[in-house]
Amino acid sequence: xxxxxxxxxxxxxxxxxxxxxxxxxxxxxxxxxxxxxxxxxxxxxxxxxxxxxxxxxxxxxxxxxxxxxxxxxxxxxxxxxxxxxxxxxxxxxxxxxxxxxxxxxxxxxxxxxxxxxxxxxxxxxxxxxxxxxxxxxxxxxxxxxxxxxxxxxxxxxxxxxxxxxxxxxxxxxxxxxxxxxxxxxxxxxxxxxxxxxxxxxxxxxxxxxxxxxxxxxxxxxxxx
Amino acid sequence: xxxxxxxxxxxxxxxxxxxxxxxxxxxxxxxxxxxxxxxxxxxxxxxxxxxxxxxxxxxxxxxxxxxxxxxxxxxxxxxxxxxxxxxxxxxxxxxxxxxxxxxxxxxxxxxxxxxxxxxxxxxxxxxxxxxxxxxxxxxxxxxxxxxxxxxxxxxxxxxxxxxxxxxxxxxxxxxxxxxxxxxxxxxxxxxxxxxxxxxxxxxxxxxxxxxxxxxxxxxxxxxx
DNA sequence: CGCCTTTTGTCGGGCATCTGACAGACAGGT
DNA sequence: ACCTGTCTGTCAGATGCCCGACAAAAGGCG
Numbered sequence: 001x002x003x004x005x006x007x008x009x010x011x012x013x014x015x016x017x018x019x020x021x022x023x024x025x026x027x028x029x030x031x032x033x034x035x036x037x038x039x040x041x042x043x044x045x046x047x048x049x050x051x052x053x054x055x056x057x058x059x060x061x062x063x064x065x066x067x068x069x070x071x072x073x074x075x076x077x078x079x080x081x082x083x084x085x086x087x088x089x090x091x092x093x094x095x096x097x098x099x100x101x102x103x104x105x106x107x108x109x110x111x112x113x114x115x116x117x118x119x120x121x122x123x124x125x126x127x128x129x130x131x132x133x134x135x136x137x138x139x140x141x142x143x144x145x146x147x148x149x150x151x152x153x154x155x156x157x158x159x160x161x162x163x164x165x166x167x168x169x170x171x172x173x174x175x176x177x178x179x180x181x182x183x184x185x186x187x188x189x190x191x192x193x194x195x196x197x198x199x200x201x202x203x204x205x206x207x208x209x210x211x212x213x214x215x216x217x218x219x220x221x222x223x224x
Numbered sequence: 225x226x227x228x229x230x231x232x233x234x235x236x237x238x239x240x241x242x243x244x245x246x247x248x249x250x251x252x253x254x255x256x257x258x259x260x261x262x263x264x265x266x267x268x269x270x271x272x273x274x275x276x277x278x279x280x281x282x283x284x285x286x287x288x289x290x291x292x293x294x295x296x297x298x299x300x301x302x303x304x305x306x307x308x309x310x311x312x313x314x315x316x317x318x319x320x321x322x323x324x325x326x327x328x329x330x331x332x333x334x335x336x337x338x339x340x341x342x343x344x345x346x347x348x349x350x351x352x353x354x355x356x357x358x359x360x361x362x363x364x365x366x367x368x369x370x371x372x373x374x375x376x377x378x379x380x381x382x383x384x385x386x387x388x389x390x391x392x393x394x395x396x397x398x399x400x401x402x403x404x405x406x407x408x409x410x411x412x413x414x415x416x417x418x419x420x421x422x423x424x425x426x427x428x429x430x431x432x433x434x435x436x437x438x439x440x441x442x443x444x445x446x447x448x
Numbered sequence: 449c450g451c452c453t454t455t456t457g458t459c460g461g462g463c464a465t466c467t468g469a470c471a472g473a474c475a476g477g478t
Numbered sequence: 479a480c481c482t483g484t485c486t487g488t489c490a491g492a493t494g495c496c497c498g499a500c501a502a503a504a505g506g507c508g
Binding site: 059061062064066068078080082083102112113115116119120122123124126127129130131133134135177218 | 283285286288290292302304306307326336337339340343344346347348350351353354355357358359401442
């Protein structure tokens, strides 16, 4: 569930405003190059809001990685010991220690709501991933990803519609918890079966949408 | 990741106190029988705190289910469209509409913190599950579960220690995202290799702890 | 256009794990 | 003790997926 809709704009507005809102005092702005990692400076918890660019949150184990979400402008999140962050492009964000935010936010309930909202959102995305991994085969996950991409782009599931795909095979694999090869193979098999066709790189044209829906629904469950 | 430590006791204290704390007004107490489902009455979000008993949060897809967490006294959570709740034993809980809580909590920052804390905790557990599913084989997940069980019971990882297991094979399988048969087979293979021995039902005696640690660390990663 | 790098497609072998089926072990009640 | 239901152990067959390797294709740049 990649690019998701923007979080509470109010926070960003507060932080970007030229005034001296008390909240602005605890946040620092930092910039990242493409590919740069957001290192955990100490073992304190941090909270941040994306201002521009794109940050990929992922789990890392040895040489494998699983992408959890792509955070974009307005998205708010907190550093988490087990999560790595990497800029997918030049990125700016506001960051502050969680404790500091909590102290200030005592008098700013709106921020609290925003935080809860943000956490709940990431929790939801994580749950989607969990569903995918636990219940769906590689083909189902790909189908679900395509359906989500279409929905996110505001495109109906109808033959002929063009759906943009933000990710390459490798990145898709990392997001879906599988391998480049499996994604590639399944993808092309789905094309041969007529579910959709390739449209240059980075987009596809929908074909037999019923097929896609059935795969996405997971008629055939994982491990079966 | 089964029973986790108790949440903010303050909330429960507030709710259980005989006085007329404003917070108490928005919460209702309900009781459940063993096996009963916590149905989503309408499409509003609810927040609840467990008072007694045990609630299992799980994902459901067709005839398969994946247990996410076992919530116990003091644990706080919110209903989530995709999550089912089931009482594992007679259970009482305080429940309220999220909106109502937010309105009241505007003047009670402590509650906000507790909520954020609770959400973050569940997010953490979800992440653990995700790690398991994405990176570890069945054996690794079982080993990790045993290690967690020991830690939760405050038992050191040393030969001879007795670790209680709260779950049967079937429930363990649901929590670890695998099948009863696989858990049973792996479990007994691990016993034969000397990692631990069975101690009546529901507990085991640790043997070669190094083996256990290695499996838990995941020397051998999933899909490899 | 030709070169080089990155991305994508495909194959064959191997393996973890799922399914379905059945037998043995345990626990509770009468 | 017995029966009875639930839990547990194990097997054989099937399969989805991973891995390593290599070829084909696409894009950037002089």
